[in-house]
Amino acid sequence: MKRTILKKILSVFLAIGAFFSSVIGTLRTGDPTYGKKQIDLSDFTLVWQDEFDGDNLDTSKWGFEWWITMRKGGYWHEDMVSVKDGDLIIRTEYKDEPLEYRYNFKSDPFHPYQSGYYTGQIVTRDKYEQLYGYFETRCILPAGCGLWSAFWLMNEGVFNVDGDGRDGTEIDVFESFYYKDYAIGRDYISSNLHFDGYNDGHQYHHVATPLIQGDPYKEYNTYGVEWNPDEYIFYINGKEYARSSFGGVSQKPEYLLLSVEVAGDNGVPSYNPKAGSGDIRTTPSENWPVDFRVDYVRCYQYNELL
Numbered sequence: 193m194k195r196t197i198l199k200k201i202l203s204v205f206l207a208i209g210a211f212f213s214s215v216i217g218t219l220r221t222g223d224p225t226y227g228k229k230q231i232d233l234s235d236f237t238l239v240w241q242d243e244f245d246g247d248n249l250d251t252s253k254w255g256f257e258w259w260i261t262m263r264k265g266g267y268w269h270e271d272m273v274s275v276k277d278g279d280l281i282i283r284t285e286y287k288d289e290p291l292e293y294r295y296n297f298k299s300d301p302f303h304p305y306q307s308g309y310y311t312g313q314i315v316t317r318d319k320y321e322q323l324y325g326y327f328e329t330r331c332i333l334p335a336g337c338g339l340w341s342a343f344w345l346m347n348e349g350v351f352n353v354d355g356d357g358r359d360g361t362e363i364d365v366f367e368s369f370y371y372k373d374y375a376i377g378r379d380y381i382s383s384n385l386h387f388d389g390y391n392d393g394h395q396y397h398h399v400a401t402p403l404i405q406g407d408p409y410k411e412y413n414t415y416g417v418e419w420n421p422d423e424y425i426f427y428i429n430g431k432e433y434a435r436s437s438f439g440g441v442s443q444k445p446e447y448l449l450l451s452v453e454v455a456g457d458n459g460v461p462s463y464n465p466k467a468g469s470g471d472i473r474t475t476p477s478e479n480w481p482v483d484f485r486v487d488y489v490r491c492y493q494y495n496e497l498l
């Protein structure tokens with residue numbers, strides 16, 4: 193009898209959960225009055241930055257080697273990354289002809305470059321890592337159907353399965369899940385934490401789906417995370433929208449990534465961004481090629497930890 197009641201209560205909660213899942217299935221915009229706290233940068237010292245001035249990516253700060261070639265429904269390639277007019281640009285574009293291998297990679301026999309959607313990522317691994325502080329980027333998100341841009345932190349400890357995240361946690365400051373790819377139903381921005389690898393031991397926490405002021409696909413916003421030994425605190429335009437201590441909080445230095453991914457698998461998009469309207473899975477992008485524009489990345493350290 194009690195078990196039946198419990199089951200009913202559980203089913204109600206599940207229904208409520210499903211309802212809220214559907215509600216957050218669209219991009220939420222509006223006045224972010226939920227902010228509990230304004231970041232106070234006087235508590236911090238700027239210790240690393242890239243303002244993306246000049247005409248080229250500063251390869252003393254960023255590299256490309258975190259992953260090679262195929263990534264979900266597209267390919268990552270260095271040529272899709274540029275610096276112009278004070279912004280880093282990660283461009284996504286369809287290429288009829290495969291791009292040439294660059295830098296350290298002469299070939300990838302398992303995932304060769306082919307015709308398809310090309311985009312990019314950059315990473316500070318082996319060039320810059322930081323433990324704790326405040327990490328912020330200012331950017332305009334790529335408004336291409338199925339694109340997934342992100343600003344995130346990682347270290348190799350993320351893959352270590354030991355039951356907690358103190359040895360390393362993937363800290364997703366923001367992720368713009370699959371813009372307008374309604375088949376997947378994730379047209380929103382979210383902040384997430386992952387640790388203990390990505391297989392059986394994988395632990396994951398969806399921290400929040402924040403409100404965004406204005407249109408993040410047309411206007412610059414800042415996205416930041418404050419990370420200390422006790423918790424992560426997430427900010428948009430300097431206003432807190434969520435905090436978490438999931439996993440016990442990473443206690444190890446982490447490197448930074450900026451990336452764009454294309455929905456799909458094995459280099460094949462899960463939709464056709466160039467198709468006409470009518471099919472919600474093939475909502476056309478407004479303007480291919482599509483750029484992820486990043487004005488800066490700045491890393492601050494707590495004054496008290498310097």
Ligand SMILES: [Ca+2]
Nearest residue numbers: 352354356388
């Ligand atoms: Ca772990």
Ligand SMILES: [Ca+2]
Nearest residue numbers: 243244278487
């Ligand atoms: Ca800039």
